[in-house]
Amino acid sequence: MKIDLKKITKELIPVFDHAGLESIRLFEKGLKIEVKEDGSPVSNGDLTVNDLICRKIKELTPDISIISEETVNLREKNKNSIFWLIDPIDGTKEYISGKDEYTLNAALVINKKPIIGLVGVPKKKQLFYSYGIDKSFVKQNNVERKINCVRKKGRKDIVALSSTNKPSKIIMNKLNDFKVSSITKVASSYKFCLIADGTFDIYAASERANEWDYAAGHAVAENAGAIITTLDNQPFLYGKEDYKNQSLLMLRSKNLND
Numbered sequence: 001m002k003i004d005l006k007k008i009t010k011e012l013i014p015v016f017d018h019a020g021l022e023s024i025r026l027f028e029k030g031l032k033i034e035v036k037e038d039g040s041p042v043s044n045g046d047l048t049v050n051d052l053i054c055r056k057i058k059e060l061t062p063d064i065s066i067i068s069e070e071t072v073n074l075r076e077k078n079k080n081s082i083f084w085l086i087d088p089i090d091g092t093k094e095y096i097s098g099k100d101e102y103t104l105n106a107a108l109v110i111n112k113k114p115i116i117g118l119v120g121v122p123k124k125k126q127l128f129y130s131y132g133i134d135k136s137f138v139k140q141n142n143v144e145r146k147i148n149c150v151r152k153k154g155r156k157d158i159v160a161l162s163s164t165n166k167p168s169k170i171i172m173n174k175l176n177d178f179k180v181s182s183i184t185k186v187a188s189s190y191k192f193c194l195i196a197d198g199t200f201d202i203y204a205a206s207e208r209a210n211e212w213d214y215a216a217g218h219a220v221a222e223n224a225g226a227i228i229t230t231l232d233n234q235p236f237l238y239g240k241e242d243y244k245n246q247s248l249l250m251l252r253s254k255n256l257n258d
Contacts, residue, residue: 005108005131008060009116012053012106013129013139019052019104020122023089031096041092046070050088053106057084064108067243069212077241082110085238087212091188100124101187107215112237117219119189128193128220136196136224147197149225149252157181158256161191161203174204174231174249178256192217195252196224203250204231210243227251 023045031043050070057066067078068086084106089095091102100123108116119128128147130136136147160180167175167183175183180202186194192214194200215238222228228236231247 003061003108003110005116006135008108009118009129009131011060012056012118013127015052015056016104016106016118016120016127016129019049019088020120020127022052023049023095023102023104023122027095027098033096041096042070043089043092043096045095046089046092049104050086053086053088053104057086057106061108067212069210072212072243074243078239078243079241080239081112082108083239084108085114085212085215087189087216090213091190094187099187101190103188103190103217105189105212105216107212107219109211109215109238112239114215114219114222114238117216117223119193119216119220121190121193126193128196128217130220130223133223134225136220138193138197147224149196149221150198151201151252151258152198158201159184161186161194161200163187163191163205163208167204168206170206170231171204175202178202178251189213189217192221192226192250195226195250196221198252201252201256203248205248206231207245207247209245211238211240211245212243214245214248221250225253227254 026045033043065080065083087105095102104120106118107114117130125141127139138147158180160175160183162183191203228250231249
């Protein structure tokens with residue numbers, strides 16, 4: 001199967017722009033919220049974004065399976081070697097409460113690795129995307145620029161991201177190994193983007209969430225130069241039958257003092 005990664009990514013960008021604006025419009029109109037079987041919330045914003053993104057992906061790659069958080073049957077095992085992972089809104093609770101760190105996500109996984117990744121951050125007017133090694137970009141206020149994991153100028157301390165205000169002892173020990181000076185809580189897959197553009201240095205997490213929560217950000221960060229493994233330095237792979245994530249260690253570079 002011949003896949004034009006750049007063409008597919010570029011054709012998804014306008015859809016992500018539109019879906020992001022729709023997510024804001026629906027929030028401002030007043031969201032309709034339901035509770036899923038697992039107790040997590042879902043809104044009409046999640047479902048609308050999911051429909052917009054999936055419809056375009058089906059048009060672009062009709063022969064490739066789509067696995068979305070909002071439509072997946074968790075009782076069906078994933079047997080695909082090439083598939084899309086979609087999380088239409090990662091950080092639904094942040095979205096519902098009006099915060100600005102929720103993201104729109106799509107990733108194309110080929111042989112257990114995410115190759116294409118798009119992460120929209122509508123409230124910040126940002127869209128991060130990637131379609132291969134050294135091919136990661138951010139579009140902000142309609143201006144596009146290439147990004148890599150080079151540390152932002154004027155910053156010397158080693159700074160970490162966390163998905164919680166109180167990381168576990170295991171995570172704190174790992175961060176201390178890298179002489180982290182401060183930890184900032186950031187929601188959603190936006191964490192991957194903040195390492196991809198050199199704003200932060202490290203993110204460590206125990207087993208949590210599902211593959212669609214990480215895959216798009218993973219592609220953006222790794223293609224920008226980040227090193228992504230499990231906490232015990234094993235490859236971080238996708239396509240597990242139950243969709244569960246392994247532990248994660250994401251480093252901006254091998255030498256965080258560079």
